[in-house]
Amino acid sequence: MKNQEHRPKIIVTGGAGFIGSHTVVELWNVGYEPIIVDNFSNSQPWIFDRIKRLTSKGLQCFHIDCCDEEKMEQLFLKLGQIIGIIHFAALKSVNESIEQPEMYYKNNLNSLQTIINLKEKFNIPDLVFSSSATVYGAAEQLPVTEDCNLKPATSPYGETKQLGEKMIREQLETGAIILRYFNPVGAHPSGLIGELPIGVPQNLIPYLTQTAIGQRDSLKVFGTDYNTQDGTCIRDYIHVLDLAKAHIAALTRLLSNRKTDVYNIGTGEGHSVLEVINTFEKVSGIDLRVKYTNRRAGDIESIYADCSKASLTLKWDLKYTLGDALKHAWQWEKGLHETKAEAA
Ligand SMILES: NC(=O)c1ccc[n+]([C@@H]2O[C@H](COP(=O)([O-])OP(=O)(O)OC[C@H]3O[C@@H](n4cnc5c(N)ncnc54)[C@H](O)[C@@H]3O)[C@@H](O)[C@H]2O)c1
Structure with missing residues (x-):
């Protein structure tokens, strides 16, 4: 293990968040010094103690x-040589972005512009940017490849990701990798860090684990009449640690090829909502209370990634299954519940 002073410094914006915190741990494990910058608008300061423990x-x-x-x-001046930036910091709720578009445009686009400006000013070689599968909308072909047409965004959040990609391509011909994430799930196997939604979760897995722990009455399944094997929507769920490792692979790639490029980061496999529920019940031994309701506006039927570009070019591959991700998410939820019970 390297001493702190010999580690190359990487700025991780949004490093206290769900994906950022796991990436910080992975960066440390492979010999970098990750430095977190976060305004804690969607994370809790105590998570930093957990990250330090790891x-x-x-x-x-x-x-x-x-x-x-x-x-x-001022921070960049103080830190001295920085060799890369991973820019996670953004607001990420589709629904909230429809209610408060200005907040999303301001936060997500201004923060990215700051990062681009400072990258240029301080000659920082590399940048990795968090984009999203939302840029594809309802994809014309499955699995979706990076050269599929992008669809007009259906929410201000989605638009900030499309505009973010455009800003990078227009302003940085070299030194940037854009990663389009599919559905990040799971938690660190230690149970120390995981997804920490503020308020009612917007995503399936935290809603599911909160239902299993008894915090929510039941899990709603939106739509059972889609043209899929069991009628429910299909997504590509990737363990957050596999996703974290894609950022390390992106930084490594930039060392040998600095051309700005884009990669899908998923598993290449689609799972329906019912498959997720069944897998969760199997790994946790819990019977979930499920309510079947109508389709939700804006949900697309099915999307999953073609990840062959990332696997061949970034030499990145997967370690975890959906079952592992759900087991780790459940471990994390139970740990959170115990912490809350102790604090009460
Ligand atoms: N989780 C997903 O399902 C998903 C899918 C695709 C893309 N993404 C993108 O990945 C990135 C990370 O997502 P996440 O799930 O870890 O989200 P998160 O909300 O858990 O983490 C984002 C972090 O950024 C911080 N932040 C937001 N605006 C900031 C600002 N202006 N300055 C400093 N810190 C700021 C928040 O406090 C939070 O800690 C985001 O850009 C998100 O849009 C997420």
């Missing part, structure tokens, strides 16, 4: 809004 007591975290270019510049 990495080092000396890990640094700065409570800064990435849209504040002056403060970010």
Whole structure:
């Protein structure tokens, strides 16, 4: 294990969030010094203690809004040589973005512009940007490849991802990798970090684990009449640690080829909502209370990734199954519940 002072520094914006925290741990494990920048608008400061338990007591975290270019510049000056930035910091709720579009455009686009400006100003070689499968909308072909046509965004959130990709391509011909994530799920196998939704979860897995623990009355399945094997929607669920490792692979790729490029990061396999529920029941031994309701506006029927580009070019592959991801998410939920019970 390298000493702190010999580790190349990587800025991780949004590093206290779900995907960021797992990526910070992986960066540390392979010899980088990740430095977290987060405004805690969608994360809890106590998660940083957990991250330190998985990495080092000396890990640094700065409570800064990435849209504040002056403060970010002061930080970059103070930190000295930085070899890369992974930019996770963004607001991510589709529904909230429809209710409060201005907040989404401001936060997601201004923070990215700050990062691009500072990358150029400080000559930081590499940037990895979090995009999303939402850019494909209802894809014309499955599995979806990176060269499929992008569809006009159906939410301000989706639009910030499309515009974000465009900003990177127009302003950075080299030194950037855009990763289009499919559905990140799971948690760290230690049970110390995981997804921490504020309020009612928007995503299937945290809603499911909160139902299993008794925090929610029942799990709603939106639509059972889709043209899929069991009538429910199909998504590509990827374990958050496999996703975290894709960021390390992207940084490694940029060392040998600096051309700006884009990659799908999923598993290549689609699973229906009912398959997820059945797998969860199997790994947890719990019978979920499920309510079947009508389709939800805006949901697409089926999407899953073709990840052959990432697997061949980034030399990245998967370690975890859907069952592992659900087992780890359940372990995390139970741990959270125990922590809350102790604090009460
Ligand atoms: N989780 C998903 O399903 C998913 C899917 C596709 C893409 N993404 C993208 O991946 C990235 C990370 O997602 P996540 O699931 O970890 O989300 P998250 O909300 O758990 O983490 C994002 C972090 O960024 C921070 N943040 C937001 N705006 C900030 C700002 N202006 N300055 C500093 N910190 C700020 C939040 O406090 C939070 O800790 C986001 O860009 C998201 O849009 C997520």
